[in-house]
Amino acid sequence: MRILHVASEVYPYSRTGGLADVMAALPAELARLGHQITVLSPWYEDLAGDPRELWRSRRVRLGEIMRDGVRFLFLETPDFKRGGIYHDDDVRRFSLWGQLALPVLEEAGVETDVLHGHDWAAGLVVTYGKLRGVPSVFTIHNLQYQGRWNIRDSFAWTGLPEWMETPQQVEFNGDLNLMKAGLLNAGHITTVSPTYAQEITTREYGEGLESVLQRRQAQGQLSGVINGLDQERWNPRTDGHVQPYADMAGKQANVAALRAELGLDDAPILSCVSRLAEQKGLDILLDALPEITQHWNVVVLGSGDPRLEAAFASWAERSPRVRHIMGMNETLAHRLYAGADAFAMPSRFEPCGLSQMIALRYATPPIARRTGGLTDTVPEDIGFLFDDATPQAFLAALSDAQAVLADPAAWNQRAARGMPLDFSWEGPAREYLAIYERVGGKG
Ligand code: GLC
Numbered sequence: 001m002r003i004l005h006v007a008s009e010v011y012p013y014s015r016t017g018g019l020a021d022v023m024a025a026l027p028a029e030l031a032r033l034g035h036q037i038t039v040l041s042p043w044y045e046d047l048a049g050d051p052r053e054l055w056r057s058r059r060v061r062l063g064e065i066m067r068d069g070v071r072f073l074f075l076e077t078p079d080f081k082r083g084g085i086y087h088d089d090d091v092r093r094f095s096l097w098g099q100l101a102l103p104v105l106e107e108a109g110v111e112t113d114v115l116h117g118h119d120w121a122a123g124l125v126v127t128y129g130k131l132r133g134v135p136s137v138f139t140i141h142n143l144q145y146q147g148r149w150n151i152r153d154s155f156a157w158t159g160l161p162e163w164m165e166t167p168q169q170v171e172f173n174g175d176l177n178l179m180k181a182g183l184l185n186a187g188h189i190t191t192v193s194p195t196y197a198q199e200i201t202t203r204e205y206g207e208g209l210e211s212v213l214q215r216r217q218a219q220g221q222l223s224g225v226i227n228g229l230d231q232e233r234w235n236p237r238t239d240g241h242v243q244p245y246a247d248m249a250g251k252q253a254n255v256a257a258l259r260a261e262l263g264l265d266d267a268p269i270l271s272c273v274s275r276l277a278e279q280k281g282l283d284i285l286l287d288a289l290p291e292i293t294q295h296w297n298v299v300v301l302g303s304g305d306p307r308l309e310a311a312f313a314s315w316a317e318r319s320p321r322v323r324h325i326m327g328m329n330e331t332l333a334h335r336l337y338a339g340a341d342a343f344a345m346p347s348r349f350e351p352c353g354l355s356q357m358i359a360l361r362y363a364t365p366p367i368a369r370r371t372g373g374l375t376d377t378v379p380e381d382i383g384f385l386f387d388d389a390t391p392q393a394f395l396a397a398l399s400d401a402q403a404v405l406a407d408p409a410a411w412n413q414r415a416a417r418g419m420p421l422d423f424s425w426e427g428p429a430r431e432y433l434a435i436y437e438r439v440g441g442k443g
Contacts, residue, residue: 001443003030003038005027005037006121007118010024010041010072013047013049013072014047018227018353029425030432032069041072042077046084052064073108075101077096079092080097094178098122098158101125115135123179124160124181127158136187136188138186140192141352143179143191143207146207147176147178183209187438190432192373193352194226226352227373228428234337241331242335243257255339258335258336267295270292270299270340270344272300274345276303277304277305281348282346284394286312289322293321295398299340300323313326338362340364341405341411343359345369352377356374356377359418362419366382368383370386370387
């Protein structure tokens with residue numbers, strides 16, 4: 001099958017979160033299974049890669065990089081000639097971009113049997129796919145970002161026919177909503193875990209789109225396909241950023257090394273590698289710090305919400321048991337997975353989550369909220385799961401962990417169970433292939 005993925009970020013060329021990782025690993029696995037895979041994303045000015053120019057017109061160009069048997073295509077429009085990834089005018093930028101995507105690929109001779117769009121930035125491409133009769137699948141990685149803008153100003157940006165300017169199509173409470181456009185016009189909707197696929201049909205998690213999702217679910221057109229993990233990039237046995245290990249003795253050497261590197265005392269280490277966002281429950285971690293730091297060292301790697309950044313930075317200044325490192329640092333990320341005793345993931349919602357899978361394989365039990373993909377991937381006999389999105393519930397799970405930590409043999413046995421867990425992409429990739437066939441994709 002000739003499958004075209006469309007997304008706003010792709011590792012290693014552009015990344016703000018887990019979406020980018022999926023856009024590297026899933027296409028590579030589909031290619032390995034014998035399919036012809038193209039990934040289309042924007043040609044950002046500071047892309048971490050150097051595409052070969054494939055096609056150009058006066059204002060638009062298309063570049064190509066081949067990697068892992070996958071053809072990565074980068075489409076540049078004038079609005080993308082600036083630094084960074086996301087900006088305040090993204091609804092306009094991605095509307096014009098999405099309008100051009102399929103016509104440009106056609107001119108460049110790229111043929112597609114199935115279109116697979118990811119998140120709101122691909123919503124318009126999926127909508128155009130429907131108008132052109134291309135079978136499609138749309139995957140929700142994060143329902144909170146929907147690509148909304150006052151429809152009176154924005155509808156013209158889409159280039160769509162006028163009859164689509166209705167609540168039955170791309171309108172939502174007076175706004176253009178590109179996520180909704182994708183949800184209504186794709187042949188099938190998926191999200192990245194079975195539990196989250198259920199959750200988003202409820203008011204609590206539906207972000208206002210629950211009735212659209214309920215309808216598609218009732219038609220059998222909503223399902224959950226769990227993400228895999230790039231198990232070569234995240235393998236404690238071969239990891240060049242740490243002291244590679246295959247057992248708990250090796251793990252302890254990494255804990256000692258991290259303790260020394262960061263100048264931490266003897267208390268156990270709780271780490272967190274995350275965007276600093278309310279979604280991830282970082283405010284819950286923050287509010288629990290006065291109690292947590294009585295028993296744990298806490299190391300947080302990540303940036304995001306300026307208010308949370310400032311709060312963690314100020315904690316790090318005041319408390320010898322708190323460290324906060326801004327931004328993304330690949331080496332340090334690996335060391336935090338390998339060198340912490342436990343991993344914090346108090347997410348308010350979590351479509352899938354990748355960190356908990358990494359932490360499990362690095363024998364670092366997750367302390368995680370029982371929601372979305374965390375429910376589906378963290379075994380109850382390894383991690384410590386809690387229900388309420390409150391500091392109290394999180395602290396209760398942490399004290400359960402402390403109780404086990406007091407018996408090192410019991411802890412080691414528990415943590416080691418995570419190391420052989422298999423989060424490979426093959427199963428999920430085969431599930432997507434079955435869905436591509438269902439929507440009418442023919443190879
Ligand atoms: C988004 C979600 C996260 C998921 C990732 C990849 O970042 O918040 O839960 O793992 O997409 O699907």
